[in-house]
Amino acid sequence: MSQANPAQSDSVLADLLDLERLEENLYRGQSPVTTWQRVFGGQVVAQSLVAAQRTVPPGRFVHSLHGYFMRPGDTKVPIVFQVERLRDGRSFSTRNVRAIQHGEPIFIMAASFQIEEEGFEHQDVMPDVPPPEELVASDIMNDAEHAPAPIRNYWKRERPIELRPVDLDQFLWRKKRSPRQSIWIRGNGVPPKGRAYQTAFLSYMSDMTLLDTTLYPHESSVFSDGIQGASLDHAVWFHRPFDISDWLLYVHESPSANGARGLAYGKIFARDGTLVASVAQEGLIRLNENVRPFYE
Structure with a gap:
């Protein structure tokens, strides 16, 4: 984490990622008060990275x-x-991290760190999409009033991340669509400075909305009562620094779903088109009995 004191920041997420040191190589983190029954996966990924960062030269x-x-x-x-x-x-x-509760690991992670070096350069091109200023956040709230209860509850509660989907109909699962979507994302509040917090923030947000993409072709959602959904694994490759106070475009694509699992890839671009990170995740998308289309 940055040496800046997160308590002096307006960022709720910064406070969440400020771990308590218990002993050498041992840290403790908290979870926010929420109606969710389990910890958000991106939180555990980001906190694990923070713990690893604090042991690296x-x-x-x-x-x-x-x-x-x-x-x-x-x-x-x-x-x-x-x-x-x-x-x-x-x-x-190289660091290995075990996140433990009730004496058992809930998440394990390996992370690799490198000194800054120069070398070959190339990257994918960012999709041509409307800027976030043209995607008014209040439209999401208004349209979510007609969405199922889990969607409404999600949008009405306080969140450390603000989302602006490029295609709102796609985001709200209104009809069968291709397994692709693009979402502008940024943190709420003023973030601390520094590369360490920057990558922790990106790790947190990288688990948001990615698994949803695997269910778009099937007219369903991870919020559906007919779906048992959960992240199984998660990988992030950090390519380049970026301005953490500005919007990031998160581009999702799902190449496959099979065996009650869905695979999704993500690319994260800065507003100027710089590819800052790539993400991959496989998740459980188990079909429960008597499942119905999400909007039926």
Whole structure:
């Protein structure tokens, strides 16, 4: 994390990611008060990264993380993060993190850090979409009034992340669509400065809305009573720094769903078109009995 004190920031997310140090390589994090029955996966990913960052030599920045969700997180108790220092080489450092509750791991993650180096450069081109200023947030709230109860409840509660979908009909699962979507995302409040918080923020938001894309062709949602949905694994590759106070475009695509699992890829662009990160996730999308289309 940045050396800036998150308590001096207006960012709710910054406070959430400010872990308490218990002992060498051992940290404790909290969960926000919420009506959700389990901890949001992006929170555990981001807090695990923060724990790992605090054990890495200065001047080394995360370039990738790979994690598996083992058990649902309990929002009522703290999470303990145990860091294992696997390697510190001349250019790279590797860390393993176990997020623990009730004596059992709920998430395990490996993360790799690198000194800054120069080399070959190329990247994908950002899709041509309307800017976030043309996608008024209040429209989402108004349209969500006609959405199912889980959607309405989600949009009415306070969140550390603001979303502006490029295609609102797609986002609200109104009709059968292709397994693709694009969403502008930014944090609420004034974030702390520094690359460490920047990557932790991106890790948090990278788990939002990604699994939804696997269900668009099937006229369903992770909010549906007919779907048992959960993230199974999560990977992020960090390519370039970005301005954390501005909007990011999160582009999703799902190439496959099979065996009660859905696979989704994500690309995260800065407003100026810079590709800042890539994401991959497989999730459980188990069909329960008597499932019906989401808007039936």
